[in-house]
Amino acid sequence: MQNLSREQICFNSHIGSQKPESIINRNTSCPFCDRSGLSDILAEQYPIIWLKNKYPVLEDTLQTVLIETDDCNAELSNYPKDLLHNLIRFGVSKWLEMDASGEFASVLFYKNHGPYSGGTIRHPHMQIVGLKQVDYRKNLRADYFSGPEIAAAPGVELNVSTQPKIGFFEFNVSLTDQSYIDCWADYIQITVHYIMHHFHKNCSSYNLFFYQHQSRIVVKIMPRFVTSPLYIGYSIPQVSNRLDEVVREFQQIYFLGDR
Secondary structure (H helix, E strand, O other), rough: OOOOOOOOOOOOOHHOOOOOOOOOOOOOOOOOOOHHHHOOOEEOOEEEEEEEEEOEEEEOOEEEEEEEOOOOOOHHOOOOOOHHHEEEEEEEEHHHHHHOOOOEEEEEEEEEEEEOOOOOOOOOOOEEEEEEOOHHHOOHHHHHHHHEEEEEEEHHHHHHHHOOOOOOOEEEEOOOOOOHHHHHHHHHHHHHHHHHHHHHHHHHHHHHEEEOOOOEEEEEEEEEEOOOHHHHHHOOOOOOOOOOHHHHHHHHHHOOOOO
16 A cells, blocks of 8 residues: 555545445435444444444544434434434534544544535434544644634634635634533534525535634534635635625524524
8 A cells, every 4th residue: 555644544445435325316225224233333322323334434543423313314403402412412522532542643523414515325424533643633723713703602602714724604613611512512503504594595515524622622514515626726715705794694594683
C-alpha cells in the first residue's frame, strides 16, 4: 500500500463496492430495519443502537454506527423531544467515551442525510469513527465557527459562519456547558428544520459535523448541494451575500414569530 501522510485515510474500495445503497435506490433492503440481524452491538437504549460498522471502508480506524430510531422514514427535524434529547446525549457520551479511551488520535462524530450528503443508507443514523493516525483538530480554525448570532441561551449559541470551511452557508451551534445539552439539541433540531423546510426549496440534504474545540463542543450544520468546482479544484470557499437576510429570516420564523 502507498505511504499515507498523517492527514490521509486509506479507503478500502473492495469493501466499499459491497455496501448497500438505499438513499437513491429505495428498493434496496434496509440493513438497519432488520434489527434481529444486527451484530457487533456495543450498546443500546431503545430505539437507539450503537454497533460496529459492517463495512469498515476506512483503514486504520474503528468505524461505528449509531442507529437513531426504528422508523426508516423518520428525519431528525421531526423527532419528538424525548427521542431527540436521548439521541444527542447518548451519541455525545459515546463519542467522548471513545475519545477519552486514549486509543485514537481523534474521534469523528457526524451525520449524513440525503442524496448530496455523502451517505448511502436512508435509515436515520450517525457515525462515530476513531482515527488511529489522523487528528482532525489540527486543521480547525476558530473563525470556522464564528459569525453573526442567530440566537443564544445559557450555555448555547447559534450562528452562521462568515469564514465557512466549504462555502456558502454553514450554521454552528456551540455548547459551552454540558448541563444545557438538551437546549443544544433543540437548537440543532431547529437548524435542521430550517434547512429542510425554509432554507431553499430544492434542499434535501445536510450534514452534521461535531467538533471538540477550545473547551466547547460545536456542531457545524451544512445544507448540501453539488459542491462548488471552485472549492473542489482550488479550495476557495465562497460566502453568500445573503447572510444577514438568512439570519433575519431564521430569527423571524423560530425566535421572533410563529413557526
